[in-house]
Amino acid sequence: xxxxxxxxxxxxxxxxxxxxxxxxxxxxxxxxxxxxxxxxxxxxxxxxxxxxxxxxxxxxxxxxxxxxxxxxxxxxxxxxxxxxxxxxxxxxxxxxxxxxxxxxxxxxxxxxxxxxxxxxxxxxxxxxxxxxxxxxxxxxxxxxxxxxxxxxxxxxxxxxxxxxxxxxxxxxxxxxxxxxxxxxxxxxxxxxxxxxxxxxxxxxxxxxxxxxxxxxxxxxxxxxxxxxxxxxxxxxxxxxxxxxxxxxxxxxxxxxxxxxxxxxxxxxxxxxxxxxxxxxxxxxxxxxxxxxxxxxxxxxxxxxxxxxxxxxxxxxxxxxxxxxxxxxxxxxxxxxxxxxxxxxxxxxxxx
Amino acid sequence: xxxxxxxxxxxxxxxxxxxxxxxxxxxxxxxxxxxxxxxxxxxxxxxxxxxxxxxxxxxxxxxxxxxxxxxxxxxxxxxxxxxxxxxxxxxxxxxxxxxxxxxxxxxxxxxxxxxxxxxxxxxxxxxxxxxxxxxxxxxxxxxxxxxxxxxxxxxxxxxxxxxxxxxxxxxxxxxxxxxxxxxxxxxxxxxxxxxxxxxxxxxxxxxxxxxxxxxxxxxxxxxxxxxxxxxxxxxxxxxxxxxxxxxxxxxxxxxxxxxxxxxxxxxxxxxxxxxxxxxxxxxxxxxxxxxxxxxxxxxxxxxxxxxxxxxxxxxxxxxxxxxxxxxxxxxxxxxxxxxxxxxxxxxxxxxxxxxxxxxxxx
Numbered sequence: 286x287x288x289x290x291x292x293x294x295x296x297x298x299x300x301x302x303x304x305x306x307x308x309x310x311x312x313x314x315x316x317x318x319x320x321x322x323x324x325x326x327x328x329x330x331x332x333x334x335x336x337x338x339x340x341x342x343x344x345x346x347x348x349x350x351x352x353x354x355x356x357x358x359x360x361x362x363x364x365x366x367x368x369x370x371x372x373x374x375x376x377x378x379x380x381x382x383x384x385x386x387x388x389x390x391x392x393x394x395x396x397x398x399x400x401x402x403x404x405x406x407x408x409x410x411x412x413x414x415x416x417x418x419x420x421x422x423x424x425x426x427x428x429x430x431x432x433x434x435x436x437x438x439x440x441x442x443x444x445x446x447x448x449x450x451x452x453x454x455x456x457x458x459x460x461x462x463x464x465x466x467x468x469x470x471x472x473x474x475x476x477x478x479x480x481x482x483x484x485x486x487x488x489x490x491x492x493x494x495x496x497x498x499x500x501x502x503x504x505x506x507x508x509x510x511x512x513x514x515x516x517x518x519x520x521x522x523x524x525x526x527x528x529x530x531x532x533x534x535x536x537x538x539x540x541x542x543x544x545x546x547x548x549x550x551x552x553x554x555x556x557x558x559x560x561x562x563x564x565x566x567x568x569x570x571x572x573x574x575x576x577x578x579x580x581x582x583x584x585x586x587x588x589x590x591x592x593x594x595x596x597x598x599x600x601x602x603x604x605x606x607x608x609x610x611x612x613x614x615x616x617x618x619x620x621x622x623x624x625x626x627x628x629x630x631x632x633x634x635x636x
Numbered sequence: 637x638x639x640x641x642x643x644x645x646x647x648x649x650x651x652x653x654x655x656x657x658x659x660x661x662x663x664x665x666x667x668x669x670x671x672x673x674x675x676x677x678x679x680x681x682x683x684x685x686x687x688x689x690x691x692x693x694x695x696x697x698x699x700x701x702x703x704x705x706x707x708x709x710x711x712x713x714x715x716x717x718x719x720x721x722x723x724x725x726x727x728x729x730x731x732x733x734x735x736x737x738x739x740x741x742x743x744x745x746x747x748x749x750x751x752x753x754x755x756x757x758x759x760x761x762x763x764x765x766x767x768x769x770x771x772x773x774x775x776x777x778x779x780x781x782x783x784x785x786x787x788x789x790x791x792x793x794x795x796x797x798x799x800x801x802x803x804x805x806x807x808x809x810x811x812x813x814x815x816x817x818x819x820x821x822x823x824x825x826x827x828x829x830x831x832x833x834x835x836x837x838x839x840x841x842x843x844x845x846x847x848x849x850x851x852x853x854x855x856x857x858x859x860x861x862x863x864x865x866x867x868x869x870x871x872x873x874x875x876x877x878x879x880x881x882x883x884x885x886x887x888x889x890x891x892x893x894x895x896x897x898x899x900x901x902x903x904x905x906x907x908x909x910x911x912x913x914x915x916x917x918x919x920x921x922x923x924x925x926x927x928x929x930x931x932x933x934x935x936x937x938x939x940x941x942x943x944x945x946x947x948x949x950x951x952x953x954x955x956x957x958x959x960x961x962x963x964x965x966x967x968x969x970x971x972x973x974x975x976x977x978x979x980x981x982x983x984x985x986x987x988x989x990x991x992x993x994x995x996x997x998x
Contacts, residue, residue: 307768307772308772310765311748311765311768311769311772313753314748314751314753314754314757314761314765315748315751315753315806316751316752316753350804353809353906354809354810354811356809357808357809357810479956479957479958503954504951504954505954505956506951506957507956507957509906509909510906511811511900511904511906511907511909512811512900512901512902512903512904512907513896513899513900513903513907513908514909515900516899516900517714517899517947518951520710520713520714521710521714521947521948521951521952522951524703524706524707524710524948524951524952525694525697525951525952525954527697527703538811538904541811541813541900541901541902542899542900542901542902544901545820545823545899545900545901545902546899548824549823549824549899565813
């Protein structure tokens, strides 16, 4: 009995000690310090009359909680761009997990009467009513990337071109295959989340552009914008098509998994085009060691531009290069194609 | 081979038909003890049917033996990570619980193991971190359920939300790339033609089988799932055991996190989406009772492989994902219906209505 007591306590001590040590080691492991990707901002440009300080304005901002590199970059860019202006106060509200949560957060924002609101809605249709309400309250709304159906609900809409992305990818692949004189090429497509409208638009653009060359998509898989789902779908796609000429993968983040699957299967008879323009993808294209030869952009730099334009709207100024005295109502970014030749110029826009 | 050992385990509880001709009256089709065996045969039948459909749609591919073997390996590789999780899930369900947090725990373990700080410790550090985080989070589940008296559904649902949140916090919502060559090479390594990940799956399933069928731990799990109060009165430490079951599920998540990280050469907070549902579905079509007390590791394994083979077949047939999800749903419903309408009750029904009267008399 006297023996058993120190025995137990030693065991407990050892167990407790191990648990605490493991805990301490693990907490130390959460650190993720790395050189932060410089945000995509327009620096102070003295020759640009719009850069001169104007009336002090408050910009309210809201974007969904990010679970994806692209959305994270949107928020970072907006914050950084606002910080670059001395006359801008940036007020960010959390958008929460869904449209309802975002609506609630935005209602409190209206009460604070900012000069202009920039928002990336969870869903354009569901937040349309909020846009109308804010505009009626006299606060201009800048819609970022997910359009409101009602034109009265926004002052400015700035968005990427999903259809254009597909078109750019289709033309790159079409031209490259024509140049190689491939008669009836086998083209694979790895799309993003299929239930999203943007995925449908991208695929429609891709299909239309390929059709102008007389090509069609042989097999189309839909992943979930995550690397592990990309790996799985790519592995199956490679099984379904023993010989491939080209692949378009909609998203560079899931592309990490797609490339892993391609490397694991030892396949290199084709080339691949990515989408979005992540830093890693641009570096891979520049290095030219993988099948990834190009990517078509859908750049989160639009958040920086949205803040700049929102500032001009609040200050009642126009874009200095244009004749109009006010900011236009709609800006759609062109999807650009990044290849080995121009990768170095785009690297600073990678996220 | 594995199936025949399954048969041996169940035999003492039922009627061993081979050794004692006196009790061999109950035919193989009606013997209660043979239920898991019949179900596994059914799942093998489904796999063969899927293969036949594939061969019918794409004879060009299926006529090439190299391609067929490679494709089987692809199906098994894709079943590997989810299969390991399903082994843990099977234990939890047999023990009368449920673990909704497995997908989130994989994401959390994977993200934690791929931070730059962890990666600086090399592959051993990464594997240790993934396993420790999985077990740790599983223990939290277990303590909440066993000692905090939370309903498993609620406790693990809370963990699902919280773990994904923590994973997003740690990763800064970015995809974390694994630069570790050893971890990345796990997915590409093959030993005598079999991918290493498949070997890991078989090892985990083998250990799980031994644990469930050949140890007191396994017997206690079945006892608790069958009737927790009776198990307690029989002297089993029900709370301590329940806690360990969730830790075991967490351990499996940690292992799966390393496998998934290796496959995708990266990890992120949104990884392993809906793995909890896939694992539960696989366990159920493998014959595990959702109310606990009954289930087999081998059945669960077949369940995972069936789902993986369906995904593969849909890709090869170039059918969209929507259809695939509908088929998956239908298979789950059919499997559960089969679980309720046992073969024995069908034959009883037939006999009662004079459909097979001639047969038993001969």
